[in-house]
Ligand code: PEP
């Protein structure tokens with residue numbers, strides 16, 4: 001596996017006051033989808049209270065069904081960015097194509113490329129042309145090598161600020177939405193210099209496992225967590241069953257603090 005940056009030194013990605021890939025475990029939280037201004041303000045307050053640094057919220061949703069909520073688009077980015085700014089947080093949203101990238105790139109602090117677009121090579125090349133960090137999720141059935149080569153597309157096009165995100169892969173096991181591959185954290189870190197974060201929410205698909213998987217991710221060496229949280233998960237338009245309540249988010253954050261101190 002030929003990687004331009006090699007294995008070391010480890011990349012540290014600095015965005016404002018947040019450093020990803022440094023000593024601190026970075027916490028990214030927020031709803032799957034941006035739904036309203038008030039929802040995002042509540043989410044931002046919760047992320048802030050939990051010690052998170054980055055607010056997430058999708059506005060272009062790559063949903064399995066065309067009849068599911070597809071996202072608010074540009075209107076939603078404004079809710080996300082304003083809510084983050086009010087709390088002094090950074091913000092991230094997913095881009096799905098050239099048009100969505102153009103629309104959001106100047107309004108958010110980081111971009112996310114989702115599992116379904118991990119091998120959208122033209123999108124990866126475009127993400128290589130922007131001066132913003134990119135969270136690159138592992139594809140639903142991508143090997144670690146394919147994931148690292150996808151990251152390479154972004155870096156080869158000129159953007160070294162890539163953060164890998166393990167979010168579970170498809171296996172034969174139906175108890176969880178996907179199977180969280182925690183060994184991928186160590187393997188990706190061994191093969192590359194990039195920071196690796198873990199998204200237990202899309203891996204599990206259910207909120208009761210988020211606490212334990214988050215702690216396990218930190219113990220496995222993850223540089224951060226990306227966790228879905230909704231002010232009122234019962235009413236979420238997307239991924240409610242896996243979204244934590246603000247109270248649960250707070251508890252998980254405290255637990256992570258303890259694990260981080262012991263690893
Ligand atoms: C998301 O983060 O909301 C998302 C769609 O994630 P993934 O691409 O990992 O499925």
Ligand code: MN
Nearest residue numbers: 032228238239
């Ligand atoms: Mn989601």
